[in-house]
Amino acid sequence: MLTRRRFKxxxxxxxxxxxxxxxLRDKARxxxxxxxxxxxxRRARQDETAMQIDAWLRSPGLRAPT
Structure with a gap:
């Protein structure tokens, strides 16, 4: 059986x-x-969007994005 390699x-x-x-922005420049x-x-914008979604998910109220 294969064991999964864990990374902390x-x-x-x-x-x-x-x-x-x-x-990515520096490289694109x-x-x-x-x-x-x-x-x-585009990948840089996707990373920034992921940061916003993560912050929204961790927010205490979990209000819908505006």
């Missing part, structure tokens, strides 16, 4: 998403306009 995260999800979004740059910016 040292940083929170929010920190990892923020770092990844910043890294150095590229000329085009498909690759747009894909990097």
């Amino acid at each position: 995260q040292t940083r929170t999800l929010d920190q990892r998403l923020a770092d990844e979004a910043a890294r 150095g590229l000329p306009p085009g498909r690759e740059r747009e894909m990097l910016l």
Whole structure:
């Protein structure tokens, strides 16, 4: 039977998403306009959206997003 390899995260999800979004934006800044740059910016926006959803889920009231 195979055992799962566990990995203990040292940083929170929010920190990892923020770092990844910043890294992607920096990388996109150095590229000329085009498909690759747009894909990097899209992934950065997705990370930022994930941060907002995570914050909403952790909020005490769990109010619907506006």
